[in-house]
Amino acid sequence: MAYEIVERLIPFSSGNRPGTPLVPREITSHRTGNPTADAMAHYRYFSRPLTPRRPASAHYFVDSGTILRIIPENERAYHAGPRANAIAIGIELCENRRPGTPGFLEAYRRYVWLHADICRRYGFDPRTRIRPHAYWDPRNRPDDPVGLINWQQFLRDVAKELGAM
Ligand SMILES: [Zn+2]
Structure with a gap:
């Protein structure tokens, strides 16, 4: 099953989108750690300068209904430190639906699909091109x-999705 990717780009004036070119060589996978915010809430949050001033962002936020891209894949985001940011697309799994609920499963499915879609488009092997923020x-x-999420199961789920594309 294919999903739609919605693009709502945050402005450069936010300070969270440097505009620095990125040639993606891998993916860094994240959890938001915020139980109250969905994908659009993160778009709004990162659209403005953060206080105290410290840039942060990711390319994608995925929730139970939306795959949202807020920074283009060919620009760097601030998601996992300078070494990772220079090579990786950052994907965040929103936590506004609790694990074990149907909503969480919907978000997880979209998260898996997006990783597989990026692997397909760039020719990435999920086993070597996807790393956790950890x-x-x-x-x-x-x-x-x-x-x-169960990391090994997640990588298997992505590989399975990729194989079905
Ligand atoms: Zn993270």
């Missing part, structure tokens, strides 16, 4: 997103 920042983000 890989880049194990001290500060040890459960991102691996505390929310």
